[in-house]
Amino acid sequence: EVKAVYLDREFYDSKCLTLLQAHNYTYVMPIVRWGKTIKQELSEGWSRVIQHELTGKLDGHHGGFHETGDESMSDDPSDQARSTAVKQLKALGLSTYAARTFVALVSLGEGTAQDVSEVADVPRTRVYDAADELRDRGLVDVKQSSPQRYWAISTETAGRHFEQEYDHRVTVLTDALDQLASADRSTEQQGVWTVTGRDTVTERVVDFISAADDEVVYMTAEELLTDEIAECLSTVSDRGVTIRLAEMSQSVEAQLERDVPDAQLFESAWEWSDTPAGRLLMIDQQKTLVSVLVGANGGYSLEPSDETAIWGTGQSNSLVVVLKALFAWQLANNRE
Secondary structure (H helix, E strand, O other): OOOOOEEEEEHOOOOHHHHHHHHHOEEEEEOOOOHHHHHHHOOOOOOOOOHHHHHOOOHHHHHOOOOOOEEEEEEOHHHHHHHHHHHHHHHOOHHHHHHHHHHHHHHHHHEEEHHOOOOOOOHHHHHHHHHHHHHHOOEEEEEEOOEEEEEEOOOOHHHHHHHHHHHHHHHHHHHHHHHHHOOOOOOOOOOOEEEOOHEEEEHHHHHHHHHHOOOOEEEEHHOOOOHHHHHHHHHHOOOOEEEEEEEOOOHHHHHHHHHOOOOOEEEEOOOHHHHHEEEEEEOEEEEEEEEOOOOOOOOOOOOOHHEEEEEEOOOOHHHHHHHHHHHHHHHHHHHH
């Protein structure tokens, strides 16, 4: 029988080779991460079973063995939380080892490199580099003892730390992009543009309403009239923009009367519940947006991913011309 084991590349040293060969592991394959090739080799008869008594002899090297394919597949809630935390920390800019080390220290409170290595998939020798990275980011403190001990900041402090860092990066990015933006950027976008997903459509609606100078005409399924949009309507109304809203249920209208007391309500020419229509918006008679709510089976849907909108801007834009005429007809009928 051929016995083989896969190791993370940093474990591919003489000590590991000697111990593994002594236990009749014929092949030791250094890898960086699991991939299709390795999974294919495993399906062709390679073994990745590791004797537990062997891993205990490797003095911290056991973190590099891969006994399971994906830690996120565990049903243990703590394992799922750990996997989620590591994933998000990596998205926030930490290296894999630094993310695993921080998560381990959060669960331990404090500990040595050996302590971290025993509870996290991090080689003991790599914990030191990970701890330096975390210290430089202000996430851990180091006690100069023998051995060194590491202490993680509280989860609340860590949350504020990353939020402040994120806000700073967004500010720096925005300033840089503002410097690169064309001074001749036209306010009239040629053609019709498509937006997919309820959250993204809501962002466009808020953005368009916020930029209104004279008038906002808005018809919407009341489920899509979020607090964010109501607040935006209130803000532009306070600076003198005329707000015209299609009538909705009494409860929603009562809320609008409180939030946007100067809004003018008009009667819709059709029942929204009978159509897949999501929203109709016109800004200053120059920018329009229309959306539909259609599920995978072609029916009506309020799933966040199932709203699609098109928008256009400019007096000569075809979408603007059509929707402007529709709104004019709608408002004229109400005046009659």
